[in-house]
Amino acid sequence: MSTKKCRDCGEIKPVAEFWKRKASADGLALYCKACFGLRNASCYRGKRAVQGKEVRAYRRRAAVPEGMKYCPRCETVKDVEEFGSNKSRKSGLSVYCRPCHNQVIAEHKQVKYGGERNFLLKLRYGVTEQEVERMVAEQGGVCVICLRAPAKHVDHSHLTGLVRRILCFKCNGGLGQFHDDPAVLRLAADYLELRGSHARRMRIEIGAPVFGGPDRVRWDPFWRTRGDRLQSARHYHLRQKYGINDEDAKWLLKLQVGLCAICADQPAKHVDHDHATGAVRGLACSGCNTGMGQLRDDPITLRRAADYVEGRLVRTVETADGGTRLSVTVPDVDPATVPQGGWKEFWEADGRYRKETLPFDEELDMPTWVGSDEDGTFVYS
Incomplete structure (x- = not known):
């Protein structure tokens, strides 16, 4: 049997236009796919109307040629090559075409995470954009290693996965080149x-x-x-x-x-x-x-980077009002009080100290930032 008559529209159509149905003698549905869709839509919309809910207008199933696929977002039939792969679906293709898929993902990240950057921070480091901004403010807005460039890149330990501090691009990349050694x-x-x-x-x-x-x-x-x-x-x-x-x-x-x-x-x-x-x-x-x-071919930066990796560079010290703040140099100074470009004096003194002091000359209990508690206070281990 290559054709069948639909009980609703009365048209004789190829068997490919009918869904499979085991209960039927011929193994095919009683109605063609188009009429079957109309029946299902009418039933579904009737039930929703009883519940007092509105649904979008029924969109009749479009006839899609071989090698093409319908994108429900832009409502356009496109070549399958314009769709990404999705192994979880029977067709092996994503629901939306690539441009629409990118828009859907961006909207999802905006609604759930507040944006692309916040999504990536949560995914890679387990911190939020607000927590990173607070850490930058705690550092005085400057990279804790070189004390020259703005702090923009989250640095973490590849061994533990915990966030250490916020560095500039060069210092973050330099640590990676030296394998944090x-x-x-x-x-x-x-x-x-x-x-x-x-x-x-x-x-x-x-x-x-x-x-x-x-x-x-x-x-x-x-x-x-x-x-x-x-x-x-x-x-x-x-x-x-x-x-x-x-x-x-x-x-x-x-x-x-x-x-x-x-x-x-x-x-x-x-x-x-x-x-x-x-x-x-x-x-x-x-x-x-x-x-x-x-x-920057700078011995001071290299020694500060070494102490940073070992947890000897950044310290938490108590303030006069009973709180805490960061200390990133010897002699100590509050990073938040140093103006932009005002680190030269502290930088040179700190360089002399680290050149004369070996790692085992001074044992420092250096905390590692692990997150924030309910009231927003940073928690260190």
């Missing part, structure tokens, strides 16, 4: 001050902790490779940018046994140089080289 951060600070193991080895080998740079051509006229033969592109790049040649780079790599001059753990791939003098300090891995750049 305080030991490597301090090694990088010593490396920049030319007082680490790599600098001592360079002094033994060549009598100076750095070499190359723009001035090399004046005091060492034979530093270029002799001969008229063509060199590699890397050779000319090194010569122009760092004042060394390919042979110098190979010698330095051999001196470092192929490992990073800072962490001594990853392969050395990048030439690191002093941006002020242009002199080459050594070869570093991608993480250490990028991390130092994001932390």
Whole structure:
């Protein structure tokens, strides 16, 4: 049987126009899909009318060609490629087309979470936008590590998942490049001050902790490779940018046994140089080289970042009125009272303190922010 007559409209239609029904002898419904929809709609709207409730007007089922799909939001039949995937549905496609789906999701986030940012904060860190704003105000609006840039990025421990503080983009990225390792951060600070193991080895080998740079051509006229033969592109790049040649780079790599001059753990791939003098300090891995750049090649920032990761940088101290506030420097100062750009004096004093103080010289009980109680007060563990 390829056709059947509908009892309502009386038309003879293909069997594909009838729903399946096990109770029927032929396994098909008594009415075609269009009439079946009208019957269901009439019954449903009658029941809702008795309850005193209004419903939208009945929309007759549209005939959708093969490879097309109807979007109920924009009420348009579109190609299936314009719909996202949804494994939970029988068709494997989302209910709405992509533009409408994005609008529905945005509206849902706005109604339930108050916006996209609040949704992401709750999803990733378990905090609200209001809690983040309060933490920023508690810090005086400045990144607790560098004390220079505005605090905009939530930083959390990848080990515990707990929020630590609010940082600037560079400090947050720099911690990630160093894998939150305080030991490597301090090694990088010593490396920049030319007082680490790599600098001592360079002094033994060549009598100076750095070499190359723009001035090399004046005091060492034979530093270029002799001969008229063509060199590699890397050779000319090194010569122009760092004042060394390919042979110098190979010698330095051999001196470092192929490992990073800072962490001594990853392969050395990048030439690191002093941006002020242009002199080459050594070869570093991608993480250490990028991390130092994001932390502004500043030893003070690196040591503060190391103490921050260990929980020794940010402290909670009592105020005269019996409350509490943050302290992020030694000597102590209320971050909320320091004007924008007024951290230089405290920054330099704090840098001297952290350079002279090793991590085990002072035991500090540093709390970690875990949330807020009912009255909005921050709770620390």
